[in-house]
Amino acid sequence: MERVIVSACLLGMRTRYDGDSKPAADLPPKLRDVCVVPVCPEQLGGLPTPRAASYITEGDGADVLSGKSRLKNEEGEDVTGQFLLGAKEVARLAQMWGIKKAYLKSKSPSCGLGVTQGPEGEIPGNGVCAELLRQMGIEVTVVE
Numbered sequence: 489m490e491r492v493i494v495s496a497c498l499l500g501m502r503t504r505y506d507g508d509s510k511p512a513a514d515l516p517p518k519l520r521d522v523c524v525v526p527v528c529p530e531q532l533g534g535l536p537t538p539r540a541a542s543y544i545t546e547g548d549g550a551d552v553l554s555g556k557s558r559l560k561n562e563e564g565e566d567v568t569g570q571f572l573l574g575a576k577e578v579a580r581l582a583q584m585w586g587i588k589k590a591y592l593k594s595k596s597p598s599c600g601l602g603v604t605q606g607p608e609g610e611i612p613g614n615g616v617c618a619e620l621l622r623q624m625g626i627e628v629t630v631v632e
């Protein structure tokens with residue numbers, strides 16, 4: 489059976505920075521015939537829940553992956569290491585099982601695709617994990 493990666497918060501898991509979830513009502517029917525691998529890159533990187541919201545200081549996830557930018561949380565702490573570790577853990581799972589598809593939560597500094605979080609709020613670009621999966625050739629679908 490095909491395996492797919494899914495942002496845990498979209499499945500109703502309370503993994504978000506504010507301790508809440510963001511269940512996507514239209515997602516479960518699309519996942520009926522696949523084996524779901526729920527992930528929260530921020531938790532996998534060692535961040536607690538709830539946690540201070542984070543943002544990419546410059547550019548987007550691609551810049552973080554290439555070492556040109558970093559992430560900070562609202563308390564001014566550098567959380568780049570945790571974001572990179574979490575993205576790599578998700579990538580490791582994808583490689584382990586030959587996963588080719590991911591459904592990721594929109595607008596997140598980890599999971600966002602096309603829109604992510606900058607110092608002043610939403611910015612165009614990809615989150616760190618979404619960008620890493622995209623670079624691996626995984627088809628990433630963004631879910632609102």
Ligand code: SF4
Pocket residue numbers: 495496497498503504505527528529530531593596598599
């Ligand atoms: S958007 Fe991604 S990093 Fe944020 S809570 Fe959901 S799964 Fe975790």
